[in-house]
Amino acid sequence: MSTFDEAITATPDPERPGHFRAALTNDWSIGNALNGGFLLSLLGRTLQQALTSAGSKHPDPVSISATYLSAAVEGPAYLDTEVIRTGRSVSTGQVALTQEVDGVPVERLRATATYADLDALADPDDAQRNLLTRTMPQLAPPEECWGKEQAPPGFLDLVPLQRQLDVRMTPDTVGWIDGKPTGEGRISAWFRMPDGRDPDPILMLMVLDCLPPVTFNLDLPGWAPTLSLMANVRARPVPGWLLVTHETRMLSHGLFEEDAEIWDASGNLVAQSRQLAMVPKKG
Incomplete structure (x- = not known):
């Protein structure tokens, strides 16, 4: 069992x-x-x-909506x-996570999710149809991108999560690391697990939120607390690098949305998400 699978x-x-x-x-934190x-x-x-124990034949989370109530530690x-x-085609459930603080249960987040069997849902014409409107972005290859071995002193101590992952951020979106944010609400990267674990629908739920907030490139560094996150898994990914993009189109009234996409090594769009987060405070 991989370190990630043990942790979840x-x-x-x-x-x-x-x-x-x-x-x-x-090990899986950003800050505390x-x-x-x-x-x-x-x-x-x-x-x-839980669904499997209840007799469900649907192993894959195809849609999950989470509300984040307080920071888990x-x-x-x-x-x-x-x-x-x-049901026959899908199963649905909900789950809540709590921790005790001074002996009092505190809810951290709650999610409702729909599960299916992605292999049973697959259609031979799927790839042709989804490429009619979306094509895989063309990015610099992983070997030309920024990896954790290039991190400035202290960076990995502040973001222990990145020690567990192999994330290669593209040169055109990584200027914030050197104090030169691009001014565009976009960050893109290649992703894989360092131990060779193949991607699957459960892993992609993490990958959709594995990059720094896009606000870093808007000269707004700092913690951007997530309020809600809606993730959709569209297909089972093939082994290999995943291409991940995060982008915002609206930042106002102290909030911003962040849209994420994951493309697998075959060029297939396999997952999407939208989250609403709070803009980091200056100073």
């Missing part, structure tokens, strides 16, 4: 069906808070377990699941 595997409570326990560590995409993968895997976490429906 929760243990069921034998005395309370639908209840699970997980141990969160700072756990990364929102990592948490989404944890919730996605836990709900997958290192320590024990408790996940409560509810199977809403298991």
